[in-house]
Amino acid sequence: MLSCRALRKSYVAERGEVLAVDGIDLDVEAGRYAAIIGRSGSGKSSLMAMVGGLSRPSDGSVTIDGTDIWGLSDDKLAAFRNRRIGFVFQFASLLPTLRLVDNVALPAMLGKRGDGDTYGKAAMLLGRMGLGDHLDAYPSECSAGEQRRAAIARALINDPVLLLADEPTSDLDEQTEIEIMDELLAVNRELGTTLVLVTHNLALAEQAEQIVHIAGGTIAS
Amino acid sequence: MRWLLLSLALQNLGRRKARSFLLIAAVALGSGVVFTGAVLMQSIDRSMAVGFTRLGADMMVVPEGALTNITASLLVVEPTELVLDADALAKARITSLGRIAAQKVVRVEHSGIGSHHESADLIGFEPAQDFTVQPWLSEKLNRPMQQGDVILGAVRDGVLGSQLLIFGKPHVVYGRLGRTGVGTHERGVFMSFATLDALGEAIGGHGTKPAVLAPGKVTGFLAELAPGATPLQARFAILSNVKGVKVVAGDTTLSGIRQGLAALLDGIVALMVLMFASTALMVSVLFSAIVTERRAELGLLKAIGARRGQVLGVMVTEAILATGIGGILGVVLGVLVMRLFERSLVYYLENVGVPFLWVDLPRTIAFAVGAIVLAAAIGVVGVLYPAWRASRRDAYDLVRGGT
Numbered sequence: 230m231l232s233c234r235a236l237r238k239s240y241v242a243e244r245g246e247v248l249a250v251d252g253i254d255l256d257v258e259a260g261r262y263a264a265i266i267g268r269s270g271s272g273k274s275s276l277m278a279m280v281g282g283l284s285r286p287s288d289g290s291v292t293i294d295g296t297d298i299w300g301l302s303d304d305k306l307a308a309f310r311n312r313r314i315g316f317v318f319q320f321a322s323l324l325p326t327l328r329l330v331d332n333v334a335l336p337a338m339l340g341k342r343g344d345g346d347t348y349g350k351a352a353m354l355l356g357r358m359g360l361g362d363h364l365d366a367y368p369s370e371c372s373a374g375e376q377r378r379a380a381i382a383r384a385l386i387n388d389p390v391l392l393l394a395d396e397p398t399s400d401l402d403e404q405t406e407i408e409i410m411d412e413l414l415a416v417n418r419e420l421g422t423t424l425v426l427v428t429h430n431l432a433l434a435e436q437a438e439q440i441v442h443i444a445g446g447t448i449a450s
Numbered sequence: 451m452r453w454l455l456l457s458l459a460l461q462n463l464g465r466r467k468a469r470s471f472l473l474i475a476a477v478a479l480g481s482g483v484v485f486t487g488a489v490l491m492q493s494i495d496r497s498m499a500v501g502f503t504r505l506g507a508d509m510m511v512v513p514e515g516a517l518t519n520i521t522a523s524l525l526v527v528e529p530t531e532l533v534l535d536a537d538a539l540a541k542a543r544i545t546s547l548g549r550i551a552a553q554k555v556v557r558v559e560h561s562g563i564g565s566h567h568e569s570a571d572l573i574g575f576e577p578a579q580d581f582t583v584q585p586w587l588s589e590k591l592n593r594p595m596q597q598g599d600v601i602l603g604a605v606r607d608g609v610l611g612s613q614l615l616i617f618g619k620p621h622v623v624y625g626r627l628g629r630t631g632v633g634t635h636e637r638g639v640f641m642s643f644a645t646l647d648a649l650g651e652a653i654g655g656h657g658t659k660p661a662v663l664a665p666g667k668v669t670g671f672l673a674e675l676a677p678g679a680t681p682l683q684a685r686f687a688i689l690s691n692v693k694g695v696k697v698v699a700g701d702t703t704l705s706g707i708r709q710g711l712a713a714l715l716d717g718i719v720a721l722m723v724l725m726f727a728s729t730a731l732m733v734s735v736l737f738s739a740i741v742t743e744r745r746a747e748l749g750l751l752k753a754i755g756a757r758r759g760q761v762l763g764v765m766v767t768e769a770i771l772a773t774g775i776g777g778i779l780g781v782v783l784g785v786l787v788m789r790l791f792e793r794s795l796v797y798y799l800e801n802v803g804v805p806f807l808w809v810d811l812p813r814t815i816a817f818a819v820g821a822i823v824l825a826a827a828i829g830v831v832g833v834l835y836p837a838w839r840a841s842r843r844d845a846y847d848l849v850r851g852g853t
Contacts, residue, residue, distance in 0.1 A: 278844075283752075283753055283846035284844045284845070284846035284847065303757070303758055307752065307758070308755065308757070310754070312755070322849075324751075325465070326457075326458060326461030326464075327457075327461070331454060334454075335754065336754040336755050339755045339756050339757075339760060387755075
C-alpha cells in the first residue's frame, strides 16, 4: 500500500548541507497501523512529510496504492493528497476563521467534491468525534483536545486510504492523549484506513502492528 | 466553494481589525485622491478651456493705420476702414502663435437694429475658428449656428429664436452673450462671414460696399500665443513676416497665468501618480508581511489538497476585498470632498463670474469605476508575488512556518 524506496532528504543550512533522511526503504501494508518512532531531530517528521506528499524528497520514491506520488504534477499531487491522504498535525491545525463544520468540509470542497451532503458528512464526522454540539463553534471556542478531534474529522472527510498523524498528542494532557489515540485507532480498525503515526512516545507506539525506529535519518530497527 | 473562500477572506480581514482598517484607509486615501484629482483636473481643464478663452486673445493684429483702444480683454477687433488679407497670418506660418481667428467688423447706421439713428457694429467671424465670441454665449438655440443666425451682445434686446430685421432682411436671434465689459462686444451683432457677406449689397446701399466685405479681406485677427511663446517673440515674428500690420498685445499677465496654470496641472498629475505609486508600494509591503504571517495556514490549505491556484485565490480574494473596499470608500470620500468643494470654492468662483464646469456624469462614473478597479488592481499586484512564492513552496515548510 505504502512503499518508500531510497528516500533521501537534505536541507541547505548555514553550516552547509544537513541530511535529514538518508536512504530509507519502508513498506506498510494496507489497513495496518505503523508507528514511526525516534528522538527529536531523528528525521521522522521529514520522512512523514515526504510520505504524505508535503515535502519533495531530494532523492527516492514514494508509492501509495500504486501511484508514484512524486512523479505527479503539483496540481495532481494536490488532488492526490486531497482524495487519498488525511493529515493530523502536531499542532492545532484548524483555520481559525472558519467554524468547525466548515473546517471539516473544506477538503471536500477544495477537491470540488462538495455537494449537498458535504456538510451532512462533516456534521456526522464531528458527531462521531463527540463534537456534534460544536458544529458552529470556532476553533478558539474549543479545547485543544476538541480541536484535535475536529482535525481527525477533517482528515476523514474524503475517505482517505492513508491517515498520517505527526505527533498528534504532543501538546495534550494524558487523558486527552488517550482519547485522541482511541479515535485514531478506531478509524484504523473500523474503517480500515492505514494509519502511520509519528511519535517520540514509546507508549503510544506499543499498540502499533509495525514499529519503525528512526535514528540519524536511517532506520535503526 | 467560492463562497467559502470569500468568507475565509472576509474573516481574515476581520482578524486584524486595526491593520485591515489602516490598509483600507490608506487605499481609500490613495484612490480618493486619484478619483477626486481626475474629476477635478478634468473639470478644471474644461473650465480653463472656457474661462481662459473668455479672457480673450493674447494679441490683436490689425492694419498699421488702424486706431485701437486698449482693453484688458481682446474679444473683438476694432472697427476700421482699413483691411488685411484673410490669409496674411496663415501664409506667414508664425510658430509662436496658436489659434488665430479672423474678424470682419462693419459699423452701420439705419440698419434697423436699435433706434433709427443708432450705429451698430456688425461683427463677422468664422464659428469653427472663433475662440472669443462663442465662449461668452449665455444662451443659445439648441442647434448648430447656421447662415442667417445672429448673436446679440449683452446690451442688445432680442428674444432667443425671434426674428431680427437687418437692412430689411430677416435673421434669427441664435444666441445672446453675457456681459463682458468690452464695449464693442456688448453692443455688437455677431454673425458668420457668410451671413455678413450676404448683407453686403444692403450695407453698401447706393454707395460702394465696405472694403472689408470684399472676398478675402478681414478687419483683423485675434491670436493666441503658442504654448511657451512670449508676447515679444510673437510680436517680433509677426512684424518681421507680415507687412503693414500693427500688433496690439493684451494683458500679458493673463497669458502668463494661462501658461503657468497648464504647467501646474501637469505637476499635480505627476504628484497624484507618485502618491498612488507610494500607496501601491505600501500595500505590496503589507501583503508581503500578511503572507508571511499566514504561511502556516497556506501550508495547511496545501496539505489538505488546495491547488496552487486555490492558495493564490484565497490571498488574491482577500487583497481584492480589502483594496476594493478601500477604493469604494475612496470614491465616497472623493464625492464628499467635491461636494464641499462645490459649496465653497466653486460657489465663490461662480459668484465672481468665473465659470466652473464639472465633468459630465458618465465620465465621473467612469473615473469612479476606474479608481475602484485601480485600487483592487493594486491589491492584486501587491499580493501576487508573495502569494505566488508561498504557493510554490513545499506545504510542509509552510506548515512549520519555515522561512
